[in-house]
Amino acid sequence: MTEMKEESPKAIFYALAANLGIAVFKFAAATFTQSGSMFAEAIHSTADCGNQLLLLFGLREARKPPSPLHPMGAGREINFYSLLVALLLFFVGGAFSVYEGIHRLFAREPLSHAYVALAVLGVSVVLETLSLMGAVREIRKTHPDKSMWRWFRETRESDLLVVAGEDIAALAGLAIAFVAVLLTMITGNPMFDALGSIGVGLLLMVIAWLVAREVKSMIVGESAGPDVRRAIEAHLLARAEIRSIINMITLQWGRDVVVAVQAEMIDYPSGRAMVDAINIVEADLQATFPQVRWVFFEPDVPRDQRGGASYT
Incomplete structure (x- = not known):
């Protein structure tokens, strides 16, 4: 017998709590250090908070019962909100980070108190890891034997797909930002910080495109797994x-x-x-x-x- 877990927003709540705390720390650190990479990361975390709120709203809308206008209910509405989240991740998170990096590449603003930025990035890695672990636990409840890539290609749970994609993008982005700030601190050259912001933005845009491609397929209409x-x-x-x-x-x-x-x-x-x-x-x-x-x-x-x- 094939089980289907009840709709659960646990992974979304994990991600929302983590990103809210991370955004506050990152904005404080970005203001204190004048780091472009840190500012890009702060914008990314803020956008993620809005994304999680959109997903929670989408899950609520998807529970609407069937009606004469929508005789099969609104279950697929969550796919629409998942696509909105992917687009926001692309433009608000990715494109803005690239713009900020290019701006700082020419402005060459100095980085101060880099150790503060590194400490915040380290804390952010821990919080994002906890968020990703929450998403993975939800995935493993129904797909214990699938690799993450196979689950990504076969899943029909767009909300969980977006959360997992965001968390993976966030962890990779944090690694890029950490290296960028560290190189800037060692060399004293703010170019590395600007390049880090561009790198974070490009990474977010690639992952957002991959997520949007999968969600688009769900909106068009996919068979069961x-x-x-x-x-x-x-x-x-x-x-x-x-x-x-x-x-x-x-x-x-x-x-x-x-x-x-x-x-x-x-x-x-x-x-x-x-x-x-x-x-x-x-x-x-x-x-x-x-x-x-x-x-x-x-x-x-x-x-x-x-x-x-x-x-x-």
Whole structure:
């Protein structure tokens, strides 16, 4: 039986708490040290706080019940807010950091009290690591055996995808900023600090593009994850009522799944008996896979057996 965890914003709350604390420390350090890399990191953390609030709002909107206008509910609305977050990460976090770095590359403003910036960056690494660990724990609850890259390509949880992507970008950005500030302190050349800001910005833009690409695919409409799809198909084929599956389509709808099945049934003495059998199959499928909220079942025969008969 394939389990589907309940919608949980725990990873988002971890990230929000971490980024709020980090942003305060970074802005204080950026003001004190006049570090461009630190200022870019502060802007990045502030943008991340706004991103997490957007995701929490998106999760709330996605829980809206079905209505005449949206008969299948608003489950996919979280994908829209996840795309907004990816765009904000690209422009507010990435593009602004590149702009700030280019500005400081020409201005060459001196860096003061670099040790303060290094200390804040070190604390930020610890907090971002804790945030990432929270996201990884949520991922491992349902995908204990998948590599992170495979999960990234196959996941249908856009909110968790964005949080994990942000945390990974943040840790890599902190490493770049730390090296940039350290080199500036050792050499006395503020060029390294400016290059660090540009490096952080470019990194954020690349990760934001990767996240946006995955979320766009979810908005267009993706099938259920490969493991879930295979499990559903195997479950249906094991049913005594079904002779063969002619076609099966799955569609991820937020945290829910839509299943449309065209199957060849065994012989029944009447149409009513077949309808009763189909109802039993549908109920068993939804009991086994709680994430399957809608099932559309069509009994049919393979094309090579249709002959001249007309089927709808």
